[in-house]
Amino acid sequence: MIKVEGLTKEYGGVRVVDGLDFEVRPGVVTGFLGPNGAGKSTTMRLVLGLDRPTAGRTLVDGRPYAELDRPLRRVGALLDAHALHGGRTARGHLRWLAAANGLPDRRVDEVLDQVGLTDAAGRRIRGFSLGMRQRLGVAAALLGDPPALMLDEPVNGLDPEGIRWIRALLRGLAAEGRAVLVSSHLMTEMALTADHLVVIGRGRLLADSATAAFIDRHGRTRIRVRAVDPAKLAALMGRSGLDAQPAADGAWEVTGTAAEEIAALASADGVVLYEIAVQQDSLEEAFMRMTTDSVEYRAVAA
Numbered sequence: 001m002i003k004v005e006g007l008t009k010e011y012g013g014v015r016v017v018d019g020l021d022f023e024v025r026p027g028v029v030t031g032f033l034g035p036n037g038a039g040k041s042t043t044m045r046l047v048l049g050l051d052r053p054t055a056g057r058t059l060v061d062g063r064p065y066a067e068l069d070r071p072l073r074r075v076g077a078l079l080d081a082h083a084l085h086g087g088r089t090a091r092g093h094l095r096w097l098a099a100a101n102g103l104p105d106r107r108v109d110e111v112l113d114q115v116g117l118t119d120a121a122g123r124r125i126r127g128f129s130l131g132m133r134q135r136l137g138v139a140a141a142l143l144g145d146p147p148a149l150m151l152d153e154p155v156n157g158l159d160p161e162g163i164r165w166i167r168a169l170l171r172g173l174a175a176e177g178r179a180v181l182v183s184s185h186l187m188t189e190m191a192l193t194a195d196h197l198v199v200i201g202r203g204r205l206l207a208d209s210a211t212a213a214f215i216d217r218h219g220r221t222r223i224r225v226r227a228v229d230p231a232k233l234a235a236l237m238g239r240s241g242l243d244a245q246p247a248a249d250g251a252w253e254v255t256g257t258a259a260e261e262i263a264a265l266a267s268a269d270g271v272v273l274y275e276i277a278v279q280q281d282s283l284e285e286a287f288m289r290m291t292t293d294s295v296e297y298r299a300v301a302a
């Protein structure tokens with residue numbers, strides 16, 4: 001379990017993380033979302049003790065990172081896939097990490113296999129594609145078989161097959177009871193991967209809820225209807241007082257009411273419907289709706 005308590009970080013008087021409180025629970029993939037510059041990477045760096053908080057604290061298994069004995073066994077992290085020593089081989093890099101953390105050498109081959117890099121194990125990292133570097137970073141995070149994982153943009157640079165692989169991996173790790181925190185800008189991917197979301201903007205907590213509940217709360221639900229006689233439907237929509245907008249294809253989109261109510265209205269008016277569909281906003285739409293203020297603030301500040 002990872003805990004963030006009253007976490008605040010200022011750089012040169014600018015507050016980039018502002019009183020954050022949240023938990024990353026075991027058995028769940030928690031998506032960490034926020035517009036560019038919201039403070040996600042800074043928060044992860046603070047959890048890993050790579051920087052000091054201005055106020056507040058972060059805990060891994062109830063202890064600050066600096067107090068962890070063999071930290072790779074407690075929390076694995078993928079931060080910046082570029083920050084690798086290019087002259088080393090993949091296996092050499094992992095062996096060095098394993099040795100530094102008192103981990104057995106056999107873990108190196110296990111994690112290379114787990115991330116699909118066995119065939120490239122003897123190659124120098126400088127020749128790796130971004131996708132291969134991401135896989136190597138994931139291997140390093142898994143090396144200590146830790147109960148908690150933090151991955152910053154792990155799908156960055158991965159092809160569709162790689163993205164599916166990460167999704168399955170993260171879900172599998174959570175299913176094993178691990179706490180998984182993952183940031184990404186790919187909303188469709190997050191909607192498929194994360195059970196829970198922590199959303200921040202300007203360093204502050206904007207939402208901490210189940211993914212489905214977040215979409216319910218911040219997204220809109222539209223009922224899309226089409227009738228055999230479009231003119232009759234248009235007249236009904238005009239009279240109904242509903243929040244209805246015509247779509248380009250002759251359909252109408254209605255918000256703020258239930259599908260049953262529209263069906264009943266149409267039936268009472270003799271309007272024959274041949275399409276009635278409930279459409280919910282995607283995670284991306286819900287996210288954009290909730291973070292607009294945050295984005296605007298930064299645009300002005302910039």
Ligand SMILES: Nc1ncnc2c1ncn2[C@@H]1O[C@H](COP(=O)(O)OP(=O)(O)OP(=O)(O)O)[C@@H](O)[C@H]1O
Pocket residue numbers: 011016034035036037038039040041042043
């Ligand atoms: N070492 C540093 N010195 C000064 N400012 C910093 C430092 N690290 C981060 N910042 C600033 O803190 C803010 C938050 O950055 P951070 O990288 O944590 O955001 P992010 O949410 O991860 O963004 P992105 O989605 O773009 O990766 C940014 O305005 C950034 O410029």
